[in-house]
Amino acid sequence: MSSAVIHLETLTCPSCLQKIEAATKGLNGVEDDSVKVMFNASKVKLNFDEDIVSIEEINQAIEKLGYEVLKSKVKAA
DSSP, rough: OOOEEEEESOOHHHHHHHHHHHHHHHHHTGGGGGOOTTTTTEEEEEOOOTTTOHHHHHHHHHHHOOOOEEEEEEEEE
């Protein structure tokens, strides 16, 4: 299991948070309970299995919603 911190463009509304949370939790390989969207910091923290889903796929899921991913940091757990 790996953990990631994804830095996003500034989030402007609480519904953004819910959309991002739903999109990332819906991905196969992302640990649902680990997903935390930090509205004020414009970051997403989550744990995922790199054998099932890549950080690029997670970033793409967020970007498909219209939110720009500025950078991602991944740590092997």
